[in-house]
Structures are given as structure tokens and as C-alpha cells.
Amino acid sequence: MIAELGFILLIFAFVLSAIHLFFSTRVCFINFSEDNFFILRKINFSICLLLIASFLFLIISYVLSDFSVLNIYNNSHTNKPLLYKVSGTWGNHEGSLLMWLAFLGGYGFFLTLYTKNNNKKFTAKVFFTSNIVNIGFIGFTIFTSNPFLRISPIPEEGKGLNPVLQDPGLAFHPPLLYLGYVGLTIPFAYSIAALLEGKIDRKWANEIRPWILISWIFLTLGITLGSFWAYYELGWGGWWFWDPVENVSLLPWLLLTALLHSNRVTEKRDNLKSWTILLSIIAFSLTLLGTFIVRSGLLTSVHAFASDPARGIYILSFLFLITGASLILYVIKYDKIESDEKLNLLSKEGGLLLNNVFLCASTVTILLGTLWPLFVEVMTGKDISVGAPYFNLVFLPIIMPAIFVSGVIININWKRNTVENLLKKLNKAIIIFVFLVGVILFLLEGPIIFFIGIILSIWLLISIINDFYEKIRTKKSISDIKLSKAFSIPISTYGMYLAHFGLAVFILGVAISDSKKLYYEGVMKEKEIVKVEKFKIQLKEIVEKKEKNWISQTGNFSVEGFKKNISMFAERRLYLDTGMPSTEAAIYRNFFSHLYIVMGQEQPLNSGKRIVRIYFNPFIILIWSGAFLMAFGGLISICDKKRNR
């Protein structure tokens, strides 16, 4: 009953979207009337509520373990804890798509709410665009990926008890990520509306700003959580694998970051408008492309949902039409949109433009690398791989100068600067920076990449402090600072400081943990001791345990090398019904570092010896903490009431 209701709501939403299309076309292009506009708003609210309700009904069906629904039969099980029954809703293709729709509904709801007092003619065009996106996704769900299909006869029990999917990290990673992806719809809609209208101004940039930030924050959190989950769950001690699906989430993130900065220039200096618009369009297209790649079985990846070419063709066609139409519109309206005013290279807007060059170049690079195997296959029929060695080699050199430039941009003024002024403002920072670099080069050793990372991180940190210092000091003397001036700095600036600080922390974490990590792999039997640099690790005993559902062997490791000796327990489970093994790595946190032990299978069988992998990852926590701080900085920025009109 509930499932039927869910499906009916979905159909209603589709029908209403079609009606919306009819009305919005009239309102935007033929004959604007205020009454019709209010009808649009009402239709919006209705569609949004229908989508959210439909999703809730699917969740309820999962919680009730209604196995008469095919989707629930395939992906759930009565023995699953409640949290994972709920999260199982979106742990599959159809359900996650419905979640996408629900988020479209949620965003649409707030968009309609907050644009109540805005320019109606323009807002109508925004609604027109976002509705087209809605139609595409709702149609896709109804016609190719209906989560409410029934199955008969009704099975006793569900099939879905994949242990890997029963994890808190994995429960929250898709919702956060999708909130980021779906949020991009709104800047996209605003950009298309601006193109249709034929003009863009600072007010537009100000209106779009919070939506860009919200999207960015969620996308950052989603990617970070995914990375952290992969780290502790998959047992290889790595936090980023340049897997196609990871790349496909990074691409919109890079462009979203560029969009954030580009829009700032549009807001402040009424410039870079064509950049802002193009970035919105391409960032949105990349989320569609990402959806296509993940769900069509196009690329081999750990992540891929069940592949289905029929679905692939639908999404691809939708992507093709929407992006194609947007880019054509862009070409047509380009001259009307862009301002002729040239920017000073030596200014904040010039710097932000340069920053965008780096971000866009890295996006092109990663996109090409991810799709290259596909290109080669089409052209020559050969299968090749493009993996981590390639991406690290080409991406890092592009992004590193960008970090250096960011530090400078934070300190540079709008409109114009002279080299002398800039150096004057930076000279304390440069002196401290050179001093610290000297100390570090003297005290530490490691590969070049280690130093570059640390130096960039320190530079960014010092730049932030320098800008803050320059803002709060009186011009009288070096040490004369007026703390009360700190209160006149806008909150969004503090948000910016925090976000870039988070970036510095992130880079520091990457530099140290990637360069200084320790790795040991070998076989150990009980009582055996292994020495890894300063650590002495003994496998004291292996304890077997049998539960209703699984058998496990837990290795009890005693570790000497930290301030006090500790015990760590690494488990390897075999689930009886599915025959699938899973490993629970033992992770011990020491300040910001991790000692990480994984116990694998017996090698050789029945010998009592087991494969053991030991990682020591120094300062690795800085990676996710840094990313989290970036998101938090974004959050603070949004809360600046003065910036949002």
C-alpha cells in the first residue's frame, strides 16, 4: 500500500512538472502575468513536497522490511539494524535516485521560499530551468529505475546483507555527496536564467552566493567522508585512489571552488561574468556526467552500481540535450553578458582569475585522465589503464603553484596594487616564511615533495595571519594592534580565513603522511614479533568467535613504541550466508597519527600463519580535519547576515 502511494506521488510530481513546463514557458517567453507566476510558485511547492514524501515512503517501506517491493527484497534484510535499514534505502541505484529527487524537492522548496520577494520575471526563468532538470530526473526514475516495483510471490527474506555496506560512514556519505551535487542545480538554473534574461549584475551574484556555498560545503563533506570511509574500511591504508568514481566527484568540486571565487569577483567588481556562468554550466554538466558514468557501467571501478546500458543511454541523452542547449545559449548570449572592462593582473580579481586558471586546468587534466581509456578504446580497440601514478604526476604540479598564489591573493587589494605596496604588505610574512623554511630544511629530511608540501602549507598559513594582522593594526607602528578592529572584519572574511586554514592543514597532512608513512607486510603466527622502525609488534593470540551470522578471527596485537604499550585488535570476519569476508582494521590514534593493522587470510592455509599488514600514517588525521575545517569555514561564511540581502 505504502509503495503504491509512493509511486503515485512520483507520478503526480511528474505530471505537475509537465504542467509547470507549460506554465513557465508561457510566463517566461510569451506573456508574463503575476497571477501565473504565483501559480508557478504553488506548483513548485507541491512538486517538492510530493518528491520528499515519495522518498519518505520508500524509507518507511524499508524500515518495515516490505519484501513485496523488489528493490527492498534485493537490498535489505530483517536482521539489519535500523540505521542500516534506513541507509539501505539509498545504498542502491533506484533508491539513491529517489533520494536525488527528494533533495531536488528540498532545494526547490527553499528556493521558492527565499525568492518570494525577488524580481519575479527573473525568478520565473530560474524556476523554468530547474523544472526542466526535475522533469529529466523524475522521468528517468519513473521509466527506467522505479524503486516501487513489486515482486510476486512475496519472498520471506531479503537478499541484502552485504557487510561492507553496513557502516556509519557509508550511511552518510551518499546523502552528503548528493546534497552537494543536487545543490549545483540552483546556480545552474540561475545561470541559464541570466543568459535568457541577457544580463547579469552584482545583485545576481549576491543572490546566487549562498547556494554555491551550500553546495560546496556538502560536496566537501561528502568527499571527505567517502575518503575516510575508504581508509578505515577497505584496509589498504590509503585515502585517495584516483578511482574513476572518486575523480568524478572531485571534478565538480574543483569547478565549484572556481565558481565560488569567480562569483566573488562578479559580486564585488561586476566582472568575470562569462566565467561564472560557464563554470556553473560545466560544473552542473559534470555532475550529470558523473551520474552517467557511475550508473552505466562505462568504467571499471570499485563503486559501480549495477550497470545497465539502457539507463546509460537515457542519462547520456539528457546530459547531451541539457548541456548542449546551455552551451549554445552561452555562445549566443556571450556578448550581451560579458563586460568589456579589463582587469588588473596585479589585483585581487586578477589573482582570483589566475586561481581559476589553475583549477580549470586541473579539472581538464583529471577529466581527460579519467576518460582516456575510453577514448583509446573507441579509437584503437585497445584496453589501457590510467591510474594513480599518472594523476599524481600531472595534477600535483598544477595545483601546487595555485596554493602559493592563493596566499598572495589573500593579501592583495581589489582594483589595483603596485608591486612595491604588495611587497611592503608582505615583507614581514616573507621574512618569517623564509626563516621557517630555513629551519625546516635544516632539521627535517625527506623527498622533495615532502618539503614542497610543508612549505606551501606554511606559506598559506602565514599569509592568512599576515592579512589578519594587517587588518587589525593601526598604521602607526609594527606592534600597535587594535583588537577592537577585529570586530569590524566581516564574518565572511573569517570564514574565508578558516577555509584556507583548513586547506593548509589538509596539505600538511598529505605531505607528511604520504612521505613519511611506514608500511610492512608479512606473515605472522601467534607469539611472533615484528619490528617496524620504532615499533615492536607482537601477535599475542588469535581468538576465534562464532556468532549467529558470522565466524571471526581476531588478532590481539601488543604494540610497543608509543609512550605506553597498547593492545590492538584486528578482525577478519566470514559471513556465513553470503560467504563474504570483511576485515575490520585495528586503528590506534596517537595525536594526529594512526597505527593501522590489518589481519588477512591464512597463508598458507591451515598453517596458523596469517598475512599481516601494518601501516604507520603520521599526521594523517590532518587530512580529513583540514577538509572538515574547510567546510566549516564555508559554513561560517554563509552565516554572514550582512552579505546576504
Next chain:
Amino acid sequence: MIKKEIGSFLKYIKLSPIILFLILSYFLFWKIKNIQNTKELQSVLLNQDLPKLELEYVDSKFTLNSLLGKKPFIINFFASWCAPCREEHTVLEKYSKDLIIIGIAYKDDINNVKKFLSELGDPYDILMLDSNGRAAIDLGLYGVPETYFIDSKGKIKYRQVGPLTVKKLENILKSLKVN
């Protein structure tokens, strides 16, 4: 002068996103159309000579060298511990009279192999043992069962990953006869 030419050319820069997008779309549509064909794991050794296999003969009516370059045959990698190999075995039995089949037991124990064959039948004209799996790696094996089709000139013409069914075998033989 050059600057002016570059200037007028740059007017068309705004077209670059859509041009690149059209190129990308072509590739994506092509791939999605052909996705079924491209899923097969092609062997890199196609149309090359069969690499030298240094394995111990368990049982054979003749040697590999007497066949190579003279008659077509197939090489079937199997194992007694491999479940899908059992199903495939009946197919091989069916064709054992019409085709010359060489069986290579992969990472197996000689006694288990003999038991397997006495239980399910022996379609192999030559039986060899690859106990450490190294010879298999020389052929680019992913796992068992896999079957290689060698033509009368000693070249590898096709590699089947996974168990053979009657239908698959018929199709392969048909397409190979055509060439």
C-alpha cells in the same frame, strides 16, 4: 598584425566548450552503444605464436610439437578444485572426438586431477600439469577455466574466459572456420 588575427580568432573561443562537448558526447554514445562487445576480455596474444610451454606431460597420445603448426587444436585450462570447470567438462567431452583438446591442470595436485578425470571423463588428447601456474601466466591467464584456440599455423586465434557452453563453442568454431 598577428595580434589582430589572433584577436579575431579568439572571438571563437566561446565556441570551444561546445565543440569539446560534442566530441566528448560522440565517444560516450559510441561506447554505450558498443558496451556489450567491449566487455569481453581480449587476449593480447591474439594472432601471435603460441608461447613455449614448459610443462610436464601427464598423459598424452602425442606431443605438443607434433601438433604445433600442423593441425588446429584447443588448450583448456582447468582444475579439480574449480566448480565451473565441472560443467564445462561435459561440453568438452561432447566435442572430444571432433577436436584435439589439450588439457592443462592449473595449480592442481596430480592425484586430484586423475580423480576428477575418472569421475567426469577424459576429453584430453594431451594432459599437462602446471603446478605453480607460471605457464598460465605466460599465456596471460586470469583464472580457470579458460580456453585457447590455436590454428593450424600455430597462432592463437581466440581466448575464451570462463566456462564454454555448447552454444559458445559452436559460435567460436563457426567464426574461426570462416577465417
Next chain:
Amino acid sequence: MNFLKIFLTFFICIYITSSYPNQNNINSEKRFIELSSELRCLVCQNQSLLESDSELANDLKEIIYEKINEGQSNNQIKNFLVQRYGEFILFKPLFNMANLLLWITPLISFILIAFIAIRKTNYKEK
């Protein structure tokens, strides 16, 4: 303009030093780890040989370890594997004409986009 020249020099330095090829590690253990992390596990979804516990991966790792101890170079070992499994096994694509576009695009795209961006500024060449 001095600022730009300084910046470009700095950028090129970083680019060159960070893409500097790894020195040949004398430590065979390190070489083994590096090499097997650059090779694909063919029966897994996108994992490297190092990360994989599958039987084929373990066999290939044994072969790699043997060859390292025999004194073969990284290239020789890679060629051995590519001969049998194709370029698909390499996570780092070859530097050949077929992959020219792949390796050249990062720099070229940067230059092109930078060129478009500079046109938006009043940067003048003296």
C-alpha cells in the same frame, strides 16, 4: 613584467621538480612496493597488485619479486607483464605517440586557459 617572470620561473621550477622521475631505489623492498603499486590487479576492480590479496595478484607479485632479485630493471619487468597482459596492467600509461595527447594536455590546457584569462586583463607585453 618582473612579477610575472618571477612567478613563471617559480612555477616551472615546481613543475619540473615535482615531476622529477623517482631515482632507482637500491632497496629492493621499496622497488617491489613501488612497482606493484603501479600495476593493476587484473581480477579486481581498480586495485593495484600491492593492494590485492587475490591469487593471480600474489602470483604476479612473486614473479616481480623474483625478477627484482635477479637484477632486472623496472622496465624489463613491466615489458614482461605487458607482453602477456597488455598495457591494461600498467596504471601509468606509456609515453608513446598513442598517448601523446594524454601527457601533453595538462600543460597545454594550462597554457591555453591562461592565455584566455590573460586576455581579460590589461597585461601588456613590452
